[in-house]
Amino acid sequence: SLKGKTAVVTGSNSGIGLGIAHELAKAGASVVINSFTDRDEDHALAKEIADQHGVEVRYIQADMSKADECRALIEKAGACDILVNNAGIQHVAPIDEFPVEKWDAIIAINMSSAFHTTAAALPLMRKAGWGRVVNIASAHGLTASPFKSAYVAAKHGVVGMTKVVALETAKEPITANAICPGYVKTPLVEAQIPDTAEKYDMTEEEVIEKVILERQPSKEFATTEQLGGVAVFLCSDAAAQITGTTISVDGGWTAL
Ligand code: NAD
Numbered sequence: 001s002l003k004g005k006t007a008v009v010t011g012s013n014s015g016i017g018l019g020i021a022h023e024l025a026k027a028g029a030s031v032v033i034n035s036f037t038d039r040d041e042d043h044a045l046a047k048e049i050a051d052q053h054g055v056e057v058r059y060i061q062a063d064m065s066k067a068d069e070c071r072a073l074i075e076k077a078g079a080c081d082i083l084v085n086n087a088g089i090q091h092v093a094p095i096d097e098f099p100v101e102k103w104d105a106i107i108a109i110n111m112s113s114a115f116h117t118t119a120a121a122l123p124l125m126r127k128a129g130w131g132r133v134v135n136i137a138s139a140h141g142l143t144a145s146p147f148k149s150a151y152v153a154a155k156h157g158v159v160g161m162t163k164v165v166a167l168e169t170a171k172e173p174i175t176a177n178a179i180c181p182g183y184v185k186t187p188l189v190e191a192q193i194p195d196t197a198e199k200y201d202m203t204e205e206e207v208i209e210k211v212i213l214e215r216q217p218s219k220e221f222a223t224t225e226q227l228g229g230v231a232v233f234l235c236s237d238a239a240a241q242i243t244g245t246t247i248s249v250d251g252g253w254t255a256l
Pocket of ligand 1: 017063086183
């Protein structure tokens with residue numbers, strides 16, 4: 001059980017982060033959920049997760065594109081035994097047309113935020129004598145696709161940084177690993193299906209198999225619950241010697 005542990009999950013009012021927050025709460029952890037917004041529904045979501053699993057859940061607003069806000073998130077959390085760096089965005093364009101502001105935002109949110117939160121969290125983990133850093137990278141942290149220069153660069157960067165954190169904490173009861181999902185059915189991905197079906201004159205099933213899951217041999221999405229389960233596993237005693245590595249949850253994508 002993760003009772004007595006505090007988990008901070010960045011970018012967790014939607015999708016994979018929300019799924020991970022649920023599974024960590026189910027396992028007994030106190031959870032801090034986060035995004036850059038500060039709406040009533042964000043705080044209501046925290047209450048909903050708390051009520052569902054009987055643990056403390058707080059929503060802390062912080063923009064992961066800003067170094068000081070990344071560090072302030074950890075300070076406001078007060079404790080951070082489990083750090084899940086999940087916040088991320090995407091933009092797709094050929095490199096010679098890639099908007100500079102999109103490049104900067106993706107590098108900041110998808111990669112640099114993990115540097116800042118980890119720097120702020122490690123002293124708290126050392127004080128507590130236990131810690132887990134779980135970075136949500138991607139199959140694109142290990143392989144590439146065209147038109148995703150910033151995303152692929154940021155995710156490879158996250159995988160590299162994960163290894164450094166593991167080496168710097170190797171003699172301590174702290175581990176750092178990256179989870180590399182293939183396609184996961186989040187609201188973000190689901191929203192693209194009807195439009196794509198219309199564009200290619202395909203059924204929604206054909207779009208999922210032939211367009212979206214083209215690279216994923218299982219032809220099935222991973223789920224946010226499965227990602228949450230892998231994060232909980234990395235927090236277990238069985239995973240104490242797993243550090244500085246990646247776990248792919250990609251239906252065989254990186255085996256190709
Ligand atoms: P999503 O859009 O559902 O979730 C992204 C989360 O990040 C949201 O909670 C959003 O509010 C938050 N966020 C965005 N910008 C932020 C900012 N500036 N500050 C704080 N929070 C911010 O998408 P998702 O699919 O759940 O993606 C989550 C992570 O998983 C990302 O890092 C993504 O790259 C990675 N990933 C997703 C897939 C997939 O198929 N969905 C595959 C591999 C990796």
